[in-house]
Amino acid sequence: EVQLQQSGPEVGRPGSSVKISCKASGYTFTDYVMNWVKQSPGQGLEWIGWIDPEYGSTDYAEKFKKKATLTADTSSNTAYIQLSSLTSEDTATYFCARSGITGWFAYWGQGTLVTVSS
Amino acid sequence: DIQMTQSPSFLSASVGDRVTINCKASQNINKYLDWYQQKHGEAPKLLIYNTNNLQTGIPSRFSGSGSGTDYTLTISSLQPEDVATYFCLQHSSRPRTFGGGTKLELK
Numbered sequence: 001e002v003q004l005q006q007s008g009p010e011v012g013r014p015g016s017s018v019k020i021s022c023k024a025s026g027y028t029f030t031d032y033v034m035n036w037v038k039q040s041p042g043q044g045l046e047w048i049g050w051i052d053p054e055y056g057s058t059d060y061a062e063k064f065k066k067k068a069t070l071t072a073d074t075s076s077n078t079a080y081i082q083l084s085s086l087t088s089e090d091t092a093t094y095f096c097a098r099s100g101i102t103g104w105f106a107y108w109g110q111g112t113l114v115t116v117s118s
Numbered sequence: 119d120i121q122m123t124q125s126p127s128f129l130s131a132s133v134g135d136r137v138t139i140n141c142k143a144s145q146n147i148n149k150y151l152d153w154y155q156q157k158h159g160e161a162p163k164l165l166i167y168n169t170n171n172l173q174t175g176i177p178s179r180f181s182g183s184g185s186g187t188d189y190t191l192t193i194s195s196l197q198p199e200d201v202a203t204y205f206c207l208q209h210s211s212r213p214r215t216f217g218g219g220t221k222l223e224l225k
Contacts, residue, residue, distance in 0.1 A: 097162075
């Protein structure tokens with residue numbers, strides 16, 4: 001059974017960084033890319049980017065190129081997103097989601113709430 | 119970026135009703151359009167991929183259609199458990215972009 005287990009809620013101060021994890025199980029981690037999606041409170045969904053764990057290659061939406069850094073550790077089958085220079089606009093739930101390089105998001109993590117607060 | 123305009127934003131319907139939700143792309147997306155259901159406090163769930171392919175385990179009352187720039191999700195007979203927000207997603211070109219969502223409630 002494919003599962004994506006994300007780390008728990010984070011609170012970050014303005015200007016700081018947070019790092020969220022997404023541990024994959026039930027499939028070969030390097031066979032699929034891992035996407036990250038942002039959902040602001042009461043808002044819709046925004047695609048942040050993906051990482052190909054096999055090669056470490058990444059693709060980011062323009063809006064998130066200076067905000068997010070995607071990494072992956074194949075030894076632990078875990079993908080990460082680091083959000084830097086936090087502002088109130090980064091307060092949101094962040095989801096990881098598995099897909100092909102192009103294609104649908106068949107599996108999602110449960111989401112991680114990031115709250116930016118001083 | 120391809121803009122996805124989803125309508126309606128809010129929908130109220132009765133159990134047993136036929137419900138349709140629409141997504142219009144700002145350019146041809148060649149049927150690379152998926153539909154997701156998100157219940158309150160949960161992650162989105164894939165319902166339909168590439169316009170009309172039902173994801174494994176999804177009830178057959180859900181169906182998708184469309185081509186070019188216009189796509190539709192249909193629920194043939196609304197059930198109480200279908201109360202949720204529905205999103206479309208285009209993966210024809212990067213960046214992937216979502217529709218704004220349709221919140222479906224029971225009348």
